[in-house]
Amino acid sequence: MFCTFVLYLIMIEKKAIEYEKTVLIGLITQLQDDETSKEYLDELEFLTYTAGGEVVKRFVQKVTTPNSKTFLGSGKIEEVREYIEKHNIGLAVFDDELTPAQQKNIERILECKIIDRTNLILDIFAQRAQTSYARLQVELAQYQYLLPRLTGLWTHLERQRGGIGMRGPGETEIETDRRIVRDRIALLKKKLAKVDRQMAVQRGNRGSLIRVALVGYTNVGKSTLMNVISKSDVFAENKLFATLDTTVRKVVIENLPFLLSDTVGFIRKLPTQLVESFKSTLDEVTEADLLLHVVDISHPSFEHHIESVNKILGEIKASDKPCIMVFNKIDAYTHETIDEDDLISEKTTAHYTLDEWKKTWMNNETCQMDGQASEAIFISALKKENLEEFKKIVYNKVKELHITRFPYNQFLYQDYTE
Numbered sequence: 062m063f064c065t066f067v068l069y070l071i072m073i074e075k076k077a078i079e080y081e082k083t084v085l086i087g088l089i090t091q092l093q094d095d096e097t098s099k100e101y102l103d104e105l106e107f108l109t110y111t112a113g114g115e116v117v118k119r120f121v122q123k124v125t126t127p128n129s130k131t132f133l134g135s136g137k138i139e140e141v142r143e144y145i146e147k148h149n150i151g152l153a154v155f156d157d158e159l160t161p162a163q164q165k166n167i168e169r170i171l172e173c174k175i176i177d178r179t180n181l182i183l184d185i186f187a188q189r190a191q192t193s194y195a196r197l198q199v200e201l202a203q204y205q206y207l208l209p210r211l212t213g214l215w216t217h218l219e220r221q222r223g224g225i226g227m228r229g230p231g232e233t234e235i236e237t238d239r240r241i242v243r244d245r246i247a248l249l250k251k252k253l254a255k256v257d258r259q260m261a262v263q264r265g266n267r268g269s270l271i272r273v274a275l276v277g278y279t280n281v282g283k284s285t286l287m288n289v290i291s292k293s294d295v296f297a298e299n300k301l302f303a304t305l306d307t308t309v310r311k312v313v314i315e316n317l318p319f320l321l322s323d324t325v326g327f328i329r330k331l332p333t334q335l336v337e338s339f340k341s342t343l344d345e346v347t348e349a350d351l352l353l354h355v356v357d358i359s360h361p362s363f364e365h366h367i368e369s370v371n372k373i374l375g376e377i378k379a380s381d382k383p384c385i386m387v388f389n390k391i392d393a394y395t396h397e398t399i400d401e402d403d404l405i406s407e408k409t410t411a412h413y414t415l416d417e418w419k420k421t422w423m424n425n426e427t428c429q430m431d432g433q434a435s436e437a438i439f440i441s442a443l444k445k446e447n448l449e450e451f452k453k454i455v456y457n458k459v460k461e462l463h464i465t466r467f468p469y470n471q472f473l474y475q476d477y478t479e
Contacts, residue, residue, distance in 0.1 A: 080115035084145065086133065087156035089123040098156075100362050104329065105156050105178060107280075112185050114152060118144060131170065132163050142171050154181055157330075161210045179206060179332040186335065194256055201249040202335050208242050211235060260344070269467060270311070271319040271459050274349035276374065278366035279326025281357040282389040284308075286442040287323040290452070307345045314456045317463070322349070329369045336376065343377050350462050352384045353455070358418070358439070359393035383462070385436045385454060391415060392441040415439065 085105055089098045098121060106116045122137045131138050132155060145153065152174045159167070159177040168175050176184070183203050190196040275283040291310040308323045322345045336343075346352065354370065356363050374380040394415055413421075419439065438454050440447040 080110075080113055081152050082148070082150050083109050083114040083116050083152045083154055084141065084150050085109070085116055085119045085154050085156065086141065087119070087121050088127060088132075089121060090127075091125060100365065101156050101329070105154060105181075108178070108181050108185065109154055112181055112188065114154070117148065117150065120144075127157065128163075129160075130163065131166050132157075132159060138167070138170055145171055145173055152176070154178070158332075164210065178330055182328070182332055182335065194253075197249055197253055197256070201246065201253065202332065204242055204246050204249065206332070208239065208246070211238055211242065257344075271351065271462050271466075272322065272345075272349045273312075273319055273351045273353060273455070273459065274322045274324055274346045275353050275355055276324055276346055276370060277326060277355035277387075278357065278370055279328050281326065281355045281360075281366070282442050283323055283326065283355045286353075286355060286387070286389065286440075287321065289442050289445060289448065291321055309345070314452050314459075317456055317460055319459045319463075327370050327373045329365070331369075331373065336373070343379075346374070347377055347379045349379075349382065350466075351455075351458055352379070352382050353387050354384050355387045355389050357390050358388040358415075359390040359395070383458065385438065385458060387451065388418075388437065388439045389442055391439050391446060392444045 085102055087098050087102045087105070089095055093101070102119055102121070106119075109116055120133075120137065120141050122133050124134065128134055133141065141153065144150070150173060153167075153171055153176075155167075155175070155177045157177065158179045159175070164175055164177070183199065183206060186195075186199045187203065190199045275287060277283055287308065287310065291312045307325070310321050312319055312321045324343065324345055352374075354367075356367055360366065371380060436454055436458070438447065438451050440451050442448075
């Protein structure tokens with residue numbers, strides 16, 4: 062009896078962690094070379110894993126521009142169809158956003174579930190949304206994504222028939238559904254506007270404390286760093302978009318208090334619907350006095366991540382704020398070795414040690430990012446390495462900002478002592 066019960070629990074556990082078999086599809090174009098395409102597909106695979114999928118194969122085609130009807134060429138999409146049919150694949154994920162017409166045509170050919178990068182990110186956000194506010198933001202983004210795709214998704218709906226007795230007033234079913242979705246979008250925007258006003262009041266009631274915001278690419282360790290320096294318990298996990306809701310904590314270093322906020326992580330090809338619906342969440346960044354740009358230096362594409370974050374900061378008009386570059390996960394950093402006797406191989410940034418990186422643009426004094434001078438520090442939030450040096454830099458910067466804004470309080474502060 063007991064053994065049967067244990068076997069039953071094991072079966073339930075296996076079923077709970079069963080991943081959906083998935084293939085990834087990407088392109089190599091004039092704007093996206095082989096290396097960049099591989100980086101995007103690596104990230105797409107991590108996104109798929111986060112959403113609950115298991116990638117069994119990747120398909121990549123080299124083209125000048127995507128096919129306007131089927132994204133891929135006729136030969137390549139037939140190859141994908143044969144593989145999906147042979148291996149019983151249930152999901153195909155495309156690395157770029159598909160048009161409604163492309164998605165409809167591809168579904169008819171492949172006869173499986175088709176989603177693109179945008180839809181996948183929206184699905185992860187829907188899984189991760191915990192608060193009612195985050196769920197409202199995600200729902201708005203989903204409806205905005207869905208609206209132009211109603212024709213392809215609502216395949217059971219047909220146009221109103223003509224002929225005798227069919228010329229009366231009314232609207233087709235697809236028009237009814239579009240109206241319902243538009244009404245829902247309008248309602249969600251009203252609800253979010255109301256919550257935005259409440260959050261603006263909350264931000265205004267925080268007093269005269271300096272505001273510091275953690276920003277960076279997704280899964281770089283922002284929440285872990287938040288937990289370490291604020292002694293809080295913000296959810297952190299080695300998956301993309303572990304944190305959606307903004308968390309604000311009061312932090313005191315020596316005798317200097319300030320507010321620290323942990324924000325949603327950024328990602329390359331971030332859907333425009335999410336940028337718009339999460340605008341109020343990003344207001345924590347736009348209204349911050351100091352940004353802590355956290356970077357996962359152990360990631361081979363960390364410089365591209367920095368560029369992506371800076372691009373989004375520019376879009377939300379926050380790129381001119383004082384910034385400290387925080388290079389995290391130094392405990393996980395590795396580099397390729399090169400034989401000193403090898404005269405053929407060229408040394409690249411992949412062979413740099415941490416000390417060599419520190420001698421480049423990211424030196425300890427200042428680093429230039431988009432023309433802005435920023436201090437830099439190398440730490441490990443997980444292993445708590447160099448945290449005292451990190452606190453010293455943050456303390457001095459916050460103190461400088463506080464004295465500038467509130468000069469009558471400067472006598473309260475003393476130099477940071479370890």
